[in-house]
Amino acid sequence: MNRTDFKTKYNEYQTLVQSYLEEAVPSADAYPDKIHEAIRYSLFAGGKRLRPVVCTAVYNMFHEDTPAVMPVACALECIHTYSLIHDDLPCMDDDDFRRGILTCHKKFGEAIAVLAGDALLTEAFALVASYKKKDMTACLVGELASACGSRGLIGGQVMDMLSENKQIDAETLRYIHEHKTGKLIVASVRLGALCAGVNDNALSLLTDYAQMLGLAFQISDDILDVTGSTEELGKKAGQDQKLHKATYPALYGLDESKEKLAGVVAKACSALETFGESSIFLKQLAEFVGYRKN
Numbered sequence: 001m002n003r004t005d006f007k008t009k010y011n012e013y014q015t016l017v018q019s020y021l022e023e024a025v026p027s028a029d030a031y032p033d034k035i036h037e038a039i040r041y042s043l044f045a046g047g048k049r050l051r052p053v054v055c056t057a058v059y060n061m062f063h064e065d066t067p068a069v070m071p072v073a074c075a076l077e078c079i080h081t082y083s084l085i086h087d088d089l090p091c092m093d094d095d096d097f098r099r100g101i102l103t104c105h106k107k108f109g110e111a112i113a114v115l116a117g118d119a120l121l122t123e124a125f126a127l128v129a130s131y132k133k134k135d136m137t138a139c140l141v142g143e144l145a146s147a148c149g150s151r152g153l154i155g156g157q158v159m160d161m162l163s164e165n166k167q168i169d170a171e172t173l174r175y176i177h178e179h180k181t182g183k184l185i186v187a188s189v190r191l192g193a194l195c196a197g198v199n200d201n202a203l204s205l206l207t208d209y210a211q212m213l214g215l216a217f218q219i220s221d222d223i224l225d226v227t228g229s230t231e232e233l234g235k236k237a238g239q240d241q242k243l244h245k246a247t248y249p250a251l252y253g254l255d256e257s258k259e260k261l262a263g264v265v266a267k268a269c270s271a272l273e274t275f276g277e278s279s280i281f282l283k284q285l286a287e288f289v290g291y292r293k294n
């Protein structure tokens with residue numbers, strides 16, 4: 001699969017996700033319209049749709065009926081958007097721009113932004129519960145819930161906040177990355193695999209891949225905050241340094257961070273070796289995630 005084929009496939013998955021979300025989320029004029037306007041404002045602000053694309057691609061390695069996994073894939077985007085809305089609030093990172101436009105609280109006020117995030121989190125579980133294989137509902141809900149709770153991304157967010165303006169060690173940095181960003185990416189891969197009904201061995205290999213993909217995502221996010229522009233990122237560049245955040249460049253410097261990133265992308269790819277040809281898209285996805293521009 002060459003670069004163009006990869007991009008075409010990625011766009012194909014993105015389009016499926018976009019269409020499903022359009023129908024799944026109440027229209028902006030549905031009563032009470034203020035909350036639905038806010039939800040749609042953030043959800044359709046032009047994100048990469050990485051998590052649903054990952055989930056869909058993993059499912060698609062084993063099954064051709066790609067639309068079947070959409071409720072679960074789209075649930076991941078709802079969770080992701082909720083986390084961004086809450087992360088941007090004045091009581092957290094206090095950001096004015098996200099995905100190139102005003103943050104939800106800047107546009108709709110803090111109370112509506114909190115509620116829009118809450119509604120997206122809740123809606124995500126309704127979507128997962130609507131997955132057609134009803135004997136899998138409890139397993140899928142459990143997987144997603146544990147990725148989102150205090151032992152998942154909330155735990156990572158807490159440690160990230162508590163580490164501001166502090167010198168932290170490599171172990172704490174790893175905890176933050178594994179939880180704040182990694183858990184939802186790992187859940188994206190595992191949910192796609194569980195929906196596809198893979199065996200334990202395949203699930204374990206895909207989980208290894210997912211852990212490396214999550215780490216690659218976060219190292220590259222840390223690097224982009226230093227090397228990217230506000231225009232490219234759609235949010236203010238240089239914020240991590242300004243807030244004295246725990247990051248790879250802060251702990252290891254830029255050059256060593258780039259070396260570590262290359263190692264992690266390579267490990268992600270090697271976890272997929274046994275899947276052969278069918279894993280080419282996921283391998284290219286690891287490179288895309290590691291070396292993206294936003």
Ligand code: GRG
Binds near residue numbers: 050
């Ligand atoms: C529940 C408040 C709360 C936080 C949990 C996930 C998380 C912790 C916070 C999200 C905010 C954040 C800046 C996380 C770090 C990296 C990240 C997830 C960046 C944005 O993800 P992309 O690049 O964004 O996939 P797009 O806009 O493309 O979807």
